[in-house]
Amino acid sequence: MSKFFTCEIVGNSGQNANFKLLTLQPASQIIAPKPGQFYMIQTGTACDPLLKRPFSIYNFEQNHLSFLYRIRGKGTLSLSQLREGDVLQVIGPLGNSYPEPDGDFIAVAGGIGIASLLPLIRKYRQRAYLFYGAMNTGDLVMLEETRELAKEIFITTDDGSDGQKGWITHAVKDFLGELKIANQPSPRRKGALSIYACGPVPMLKALSEITRAAGLPCYASMEEHMACGIGACLGCVVKIADKRASLQRGAEAAGQFIYKRVCKEGPIFNIEDIVW
Ligand SMILES: Cc1cc2nc3c(=O)[nH]c(=O)nc-3n(C[C@H](O)[C@H](O)[C@H](O)COP(=O)(O)OP(=O)(O)OC[C@H]3O[C@@H](n4cnc5c(N)ncnc54)[C@H](O)[C@@H]3O)c2cc1C
Ligand code: FES
Helix, strand or coil: CCCEEEEEEEEEEECCCCEEEEEEEECCCCCCCCCCCEEEECCCCCCCCCCCEEEECCEEECCEEEEEEECCCHHHHHHHCCCCCCEEEEEEEECCCCCCCCCCEEEEEEHHHHHHHHHHHHHCCCCEEEEEEECCHHHCCCHHHHHHHCCEEEEEECCCCCCEECCHHHHHHHHHHHHHHHCCCCCCCHHHCEEEEECCHHHHHHHHHHHHHHCCCEEEECCCCCCCCCCCCCCCEEEEECHHHHHHHHHHHCCCEEEEECCCCCCEEEHHHECC
């Protein structure tokens, strides 16, 4: 089965003023995506915008693909204006996927980062402690579905219009601190928890400090601008600690890094390895 295919739009509905859910029906049978993978999607029916844009798989059911997207610029605005019956070129599934959680897990979503994490939360129903942060109540989407799927949900908004006022990373830190004090038995046992995260870079950077201090594994999905999405243009690289140099030369190699492509080796990286 090819990763290059044509789809017909069967839904492109607004969740609120800024977010839409796009549902595509591929013209042929396609490869099933894994949680955390993404697709490059044509955003207009003419040649403009020329470049496809990357979107995480939100749902895959009965050979239909769904994507939750936020209207940000030219590409997503153009996509939001397309209608049922329009036909788009799509490439995917691309990139790696979230490693399988061992028992319960923590998912940390910043804004539209929820789109990447929901397939994982859906696949492992009632096993996620979901931490969902947004700027305000209008930026929180799919709350009904999320509440059904997650084991527990913690919400923060920057302006306090929903949930706790403040940053989601503070809520994660408090939660991990409470676990430590309570030394709770399974399933909340600290040792059983992996952390999965998708959101803006400042959120991921703050989270990396928290998870390092807590000694917990954390996998972060990185979002970079992408031109090709298939590893050819090197436009999407991030700095990753050079473990091989550290093994060979020890402390002398501390701080050395290599570049990895978000579209090919990512988008999911061990958060400890990312050089901010
Ligand atoms: C692997 C991956 C998965 C993604 N999944 C989703 C998703 O499920 N839903 C969703 O809404 N968005 C997702 N994005 C982001 C989405 O691709 C961008 O919002 C989109 O490409 C913007 O295109 P545009 O033409 O509308 O905006 P542009 O006009 O290109 O840019 C508008 C603004 O958005 C910023 N921007 C553009 N692309 C990115 C990016 N990749 N990361 C951070 N900032 C960016 C620009 O700097 C600018 O400020 C994902 C990105 C990646 C790399
Ligand atoms: S987008 Fe071209 S190499 Fe990643």
